[in-house]
Amino acid sequence: MDLAGPRPRTVLDPACGSGGHLIAALERRPGARVLGQDADPVTARLTTVRLALRDGDADVRPGDSLRADAFTGELVDAVMTNPPFNDRSWGHEELVAHPRWEYGLPPRMESELAWAQHALAHLGPDGVAVLLMPPAVAGRRSGRRIRAPLLRRGVLRAVIGLPVGGVPNVAVALTLWVLRRPSQGRGRAMP
Structure with missing residues (x-):
């Protein structure tokens, strides 16, 4: 949450699971508006209950965030x-012409880059997205067409390597991607 900047008023987790990120947002800024979506309807309902016990405006809905x-x-x-990492059935065929692919159509085998662009599509000016990603996303040849404009336009602000064991129950070292939507008044290119 610290990477999201000073106390965001609205936070979205499009793959919210049990709502850990949303709860952290409410703890950091009581009364914040948090939005979540999870593909599993039972998990979405349980997360709604967990958030109802907190001080804040919470809206959690079931469904696949990329497809619906x-x-x-x-x-x-x-x-x-x-x-979700390495999701081969993320909806590539159905979503080929979707307007959120501002930086290019994510390759079929790169669901993580679809999630990155989905996050960007929901950011207001100067909004920040922080995504937990496998390290391979930064180097796969197939994703170069999308990573290059993210870097050139100053959208990809950082890739932070986490140590092995930095994320519980995960046996590999993951990375945090920090993305920022440029404000309307600023140029999109890196200085």
């Missing part, structure tokens, strides 16, 4: 998520 975004058009200050 429950918050289409909603812009937030921060997107915090741990998206």
Whole structure:
């Protein structure tokens, strides 16, 4: 949450699971508006209950965020998520012409880059997204077409390597990707 900047007022987790990121957002800023979506309807209901016990405006909905975004058009200050890794059935064929692919159509085998662009599509000006990603996303040849414009336009602000064991129950060292939506008044290119 610290990477999202000073106390975001609205936070989205499009793959919220049990709501850990959303709860952290509410703890950091009581009364914040948090939005979540999870593909598993039972998990979404349980997360709704967990968030109802906190002080804040929470809205959690069931459904696949990439295929059926429950918050289409909603812009937030921060997107915090741990998206599914290596998902080969993320909807590539159905979503070929989707307008959220501002930086290019994610390759079929790069669901993580689809999630990154999904997060960016929900950010308001100067909004920040922090995604937990496998380290291979930064180097796969197939994703170069998307990573290059993310870097050139100053959207990909950092890739932070975490140590092995830095994420519980994960046997590899993961990375945090920090993305920022440029404000309307600023140029999009890196200085």
